[in-house]
Amino acid sequence: MLLGVPAARAQALPETVNWRYDEDWSGLRDRAQRPGAPWWLPAKYVPLDAAGRVTLTTGIDARVRYEGFTGNEWGSGAAPDDGYLWLRALPYADLHVGSLRAFVQPIAGYARGVRPISxxxxxxxxxxxxGFADLRLSLGSATLTVRGGRELVALGSERLVGARWGPNIPQAFDGLRAILDAGATRVQLLRLRPVQIGPGDFDDRTSTTKRLSGAYATTRLPIGSGDLYYLDAINRAAHFDQGSGREHRQSFGLRLFGAAGGLRWNWEAMVQRGRFAGAPIRAWSVASETGYRFAHAPLTPLVRLRANVVSGDRDPADRVLQTFDPLYPKGKYFGELSPLGPYNIVNLHPGVTFTLGHGVDLGLAAVRYWRESRGDGLYGVPGNLIRSGKGSRSRDIGEQAEVLIEWQANRALSFSASASLFRAGRFLRETGPARPIHMAAFETAYRF
Incomplete structure (x- = not known):
């Protein structure tokens, strides 16, 4: 497996993405298989007729990941000292017949040792x-893709709609998408329902309580690029520190991102309106990531600062809900250890990544967390309430440190290991168990 790197790079293969269907392998159409190329390369573009109108691409994602904890959920969970193994395999087949396409990707996902229950x-x-089908139509210089079925959806930075790739089971959606590409501009219209995951074989079902629709536009700007979007989400059984009820929420967002020289940026502002249990929603969030690559320094360090402010509810006794809802965010939101989700939070997250050579990167990061509002509690990434805000007036949640080492052995094979520590702050000490969280993780992944 280690022999195919030079030939693979020479052929300028497309970037691999987690959802796989956006990879375009048609560039292999007129290229002969070179000696020393990866063994799997012929599987990426298989012509099934003489004219080349019918083609097939196949591949797989396979991962084994171990996570071990002491003090998980600061000692308040049912099994705070726990270690488990995640196993998953995701083969796929992508068939193109002219402007028609069918994409199928099953999953085999298992867990060993999760307590008290997976x-x-x-x-x-x-x-x-x-599993979806789509039709691609030419509209002059633009193209329109109409797609229906089940798919992973990742919009922008995945702060509101993501594939949830870090955990073992990604988040898929059932429904329709229309994608218009015109030059440097892409506009997406979507009407989706999340897939509700069942523990057994072939028991995943379309959610009957949640729905997501909206529009998402991306275009090139004089400097960098920008996203502008509107998302309309319904959850008939939402839960917050203020209470439970039907949630109908509209999210309006603007994102600016790009790179120039060593500088890179990704800034996003979001406003939410709507109704929760018959009362108004008034929520907002500002998220940023700014980094600089010192290309001529030893180990070419990439220094970055992430900063987030996410609104929380001011007063659980009033009728207005100010808690921001990230809807379907990416997994591992704040790092390998992510005991908190982007609800009612202010954080500063500096970090640096060093390139050690031979495909090895070393990352160091620290995170400091505060509550945005004293009237609201703490939530996990899925939106579950971890601690009510009614037992303390402190904003101080705690601090986290993390080290991550990754080795991309070749294009297909990768390894990673991480160690994380979360030390509880005053709010956690005043509202329940406040043990430090220690986490170690090891991962091996193979993808082609």
Whole structure:
């Protein structure tokens, strides 16, 4: 497996993405297989007729990941000292027949050792992760793709709609998408329902309580690029520190991102309106990531600062809800250890990544967390309430440190190891158990 790197790079293969269907391997159409190329390269573009109108691409994602904890959920969980193994395999087949396409990706996802019981992010057995058909139409210089079925959806930075790739079971959606590409501009219209994960084989179902629709536009700007979007989400059984009820929420967002020289940026502002349990929603969030690559320094360090402010509810006794809802965010939101989700939070997250050579990167990061509002509690990434805000007036949540080492052995094979520590702050000490969280993780992944 280690022999194919030079030939693979020479052929300028497309970038691999987690959802796989956006990879275009048609560049292999007129290229002969070179000596020393990866063994799997012929599987990426298989012509099935003489004219080349019918083609097939196949591949797989396979991962084994171990996570071990002491003091998980600061000692308040049912099994705070725990270690488990995640196993998943995601083969796929992508068939093109002229302007028609069918994409199928099953999943085999299992967990070993999760206590007290594994949940939807841990296991699903054997099921359909993605399965859709689409039609691509030419509209002058633009193209329109109309797609229906089940798919992973990742919008922008995945702060509101993501593939949830870090945990064992990704988040898929059932429904329709229309994608218009015109030059440097892409506009997406979507009407989706999340897939509800079952623990057994072939028991994943379309949610009957949640729905997501909206529009998402991306275009090139004089400097960098920008996203402008509107998302309309319904959850008939939402839960916050203020209470429970039906949630109908509209999210309006603007994102600016790009790179120039060593500088890179990714800034996003979001406003939410709507109704929760018959009362108004008034929520907002500002998220940023700014980095600089010192290309001529030893180990070419990439220094970055992430900063987030996410609104929380001011007063659980009033009728207005100010808690921001990230809807379907990416997994591992704040790092390998992410005990908190982007609800009612202010954080500063500096970090640096060093390039050690031979495909090895070393990352160091620290995170400091505060509550945005004293009237609201703490939530996990899925939106579950971890601690009510009613037992303390302190904003201080705690601090986290993390080290991550990754080795991209070749294009297909990668390894990673991480160690994380979260030390509880005053709010956690005043509202329940406040043990430090220690986490170690090891991962091996193979993808082609």
């Amino acid at each position: 949940g939807p992010v841990d296991r699903t057995g054997v099921d359909l992760l993605q």
